[in-house]
Amino acid sequence: MRAIFKKEFLSYFRNMTGYIFLSFFIFVTGLFFSVINIFSGLLDYQYVLSNISMLFLIIIPLLTMNLFSQEKRNKTDQLLFTAPVSISKIALGKYFASLSLLLIGLLITFIFPGILLFFVENINDFAFGRILSSYLGYFLLGGCFIAVGLFISSLFENPIVVSIVTFGTLFLFYILEGLAEKLPKDKFSCALFVGFLILCLCWILYRRIENFLFAGIFFLVLIGILVSLYFFMPDIFDSGIYKILIWFSLLSRFNNFSNGILSLADIFYYLSFIIFCLGININMIENKRN
Amino acid sequence: MIQVQELTKCYGKTKAVENLNFVVNKNEIVGFLGENGAGKTTTLNMITNYISQSSGKIIINGKDICCQKPSEKKIIGYLPENPPLYFDMTVQEYLNFVCELKKADKKSLKDIIEKLDLSEIKNKLIKNISKGCKQRVGLAQALIGNPEILILDEPNSGLDPKQRIKMRDLIKSLKQNHTILISSHILSEINEIADRLIIINKGKIVADNTPNQLAENLTHGKKIIARLKGNREEILAALYENDFLECVDYKKNVEDGCMDLVFKNKNPEQKIDLREQIFMFAKENNFILLMSKPFGVSLEEIFLKITDENEISENKNLQNENLDLEEEKNNESDL
Numbered sequence: 001m002r003a004i005f006k007k008e009f010l011s012y013f014r015n016m017t018g019y020i021f022l023s024f025f026i027f028v029t030g031l032f033f034s035v036i037n038i039f040s041g042l043l044d045y046q047y048v049l050s051n052i053s054m055l056f057l058i059i060i061p062l063l064t065m066n067l068f069s070q071e072k073r074n075k076t077d078q079l080l081f082t083a084p085v086s087i088s089k090i091a092l093g094k095y096f097a098s099l100s101l102l103l104i105g106l107l108i109t110f111i112f113p114g115i116l117l118f119f120v121e122n123i124n125d126f127a128f129g130r131i132l133s134s135y136l137g138y139f140l141l142g143g144c145f146i147a148v149g150l151f152i153s154s155l156f157e158n159p160i161v162v163s164i165v166t167f168g169t170l171f172l173f174y175i176l177e178g179l180a181e182k183l184p185k186d187k188f189s190c191a192l193f194v195g196f197l198i199l200c201l202c203w204i205l206y207r208r209i210e211n212f213l214f215a216g217i218f219f220l221v222l223i224g225i226l227v228s229l230y231f232f233m234p235d236i237f238d239s240g241i242y243k244i245l246i247w248f249s250l251l252s253r254f255n256n257f258s259n260g261i262l263s264l265a266d267i268f269y270y271l272s273f274i275i276f277c278l279g280i281n282i283n284m285i286e287n288k289r290n
Numbered sequence: 291m292i293q294v295q296e297l298t299k300c301y302g303k304t305k306a307v308e309n310l311n312f313v314v315n316k317n318e319i320v321g322f323l324g325e326n327g328a329g330k331t332t333t334l335n336m337i338t339n340y341i342s343q344s345s346g347k348i349i350i351n352g353k354d355i356c357c358q359k360p361s362e363k364k365i366i367g368y369l370p371e372n373p374p375l376y377f378d379m380t381v382q383e384y385l386n387f388v389c390e391l392k393k394a395d396k397k398s399l400k401d402i403i404e405k406l407d408l409s410e411i412k413n414k415l416i417k418n419i420s421k422g423c424k425q426r427v428g429l430a431q432a433l434i435g436n437p438e439i440l441i442l443d444e445p446n447s448g449l450d451p452k453q454r455i456k457m458r459d460l461i462k463s464l465k466q467n468h469t470i471l472i473s474s475h476i477l478s479e480i481n482e483i484a485d486r487l488i489i490i491n492k493g494k495i496v497a498d499n500t501p502n503q504l505a506e507n508l509t510h511g512k513k514i515i516a517r518l519k520g521n522r523e524e525i526l527a528a529l530y531e532n533d534f535l536e537c538v539d540y541k542k543n544v545e546d547g548c549m550d551l552v553f554k555n556k557n558p559e560q561k562i563d564l565r566e567q568i569f570m571f572a573k574e575n576n577f578i579l580l581m582s583k584p585f586g587v588s589l590e591e592i593f594l595k596i597t598d599e600n601e602i603s604e605n606k607n608l609q610n611e612n613l614d615l616e617e618e619k620n621n622e623s624d625l
Contacts, residue, residue, distance in 0.1 A: 004391070006387075006390070007376075007387050014378040014379070015378060074377070075372045076375065076376060077374075078335075078338075078374045079388070079391075080391075081340050082338045082363060082366065083392055084362070084363040084364045084391075084393065086360040089360075
């Protein structure tokens, strides 16, 4: 894993990606810092981090577009997958290389709250805790998005396609909350939505095991449970779509971090999301080799 | 030692490779030949565990590669058709990376660089070196970690004649410590290197033997080509009465008043020295024997003949199947 990490991390600086990422990230953070903190005279630095969270839409596709797709396009994946290293270590090496670059960018931006310290009359007024929890939330959110980008880069060979699909997927995460509010909240729509999810799940199962009978029976059992629940416990379907989509919203949890609420549940959620994305990424690569 | 048993790879309904069975013994160089799309690279990719097989087994040193731990992949060095190179690295950086990836001793890197003449280009970016050099860097990465088995897919492609000779000598020298499975389109190179040839056509093995044995099987025993000076009719008439020699082919007017004849033993059960009989035949009939030499079949001819024969037999089988189907249909309609 160390070799992959080192290679990936250094490759960011062999081409211009690393320099472009860092300069762009620091420039935009500095811009928001100047507008929010310097010109408006606010001491709350966490607003800067909340505002620049949209930056992920641009920087994450830039960081992850080449991770697996370039290996596939240049056939260098033949070297990696035939080397005495497991696929999980390859994926983790690439993931941590991207994450480290994000961490370096974040560490450099620590200079901005440092500047704010010069303007503080009473040190107790300065919200260190909120800033640190915002940074942690920002880092974890970035980690989740990198995991999504890494997964998408293993699906396509063309980095431009990877970056567009990554952008689209991340954008979906950003609008998820707003989208959830607009969707119908009645019980029947929710049951229909869950039915659609069951269909997707069974289709994936069928593609995985190639046994139509088993996948069909599994589908019928789940639909049976869904119908029974709909008739006997209809209350659980109330605003169901909203509840499901909000559960997947990464940003609503980030708001907790920005508000200084450090919850173990949120940290655990982000870590689980990262592990889940890396897991399906590794599984996808294994499947593609079959 | 590599053992391949009933190996099949399907892409959807297409069978890229079907029921392959072969063995590559320790310290043996085996040439893997086939037309484009015959299934060579697919087979090599499966042996190196780059892709998995649909069915069958690949056993390396007694262990099924399905149960192989990642660390056990060290045993194989693989040079794919397109060397897996990172163009933004220098040769030295790339080889260092492969060393770390394979957890190999970096001390051996110096020897590999010298062996493959990479000293002069080791500080150059890979994207700036020639195709031949890229091929050599690719081979260098396969040799890192001193793997027991080497799988080389077209190692000679892109090399100039001088480099080809060097590569050939290098592969020959590797035989002492390595088991090598090599695929190539340059059949004359393979003929020089390989102890044994496996010919694959449309995903199936059509021949597995030493080059000499394959030639002998094709020519059905030894043949000698001789150049005789004399009247063509007289030579053929005299040959008709000869009890030992059979002319299987001839070419007239190769030189003034000369013809080339390909002889074989008329009665294979009777052991005779063909050269002696040809000399006696010329002497008895007052022909002048200008030249005689073994009539060999080149590897290209072997390859073409085997793959063509296979296609013809497949076509015949298809025709027979179609005829059977038609007959069945006719019978049904009669009923």
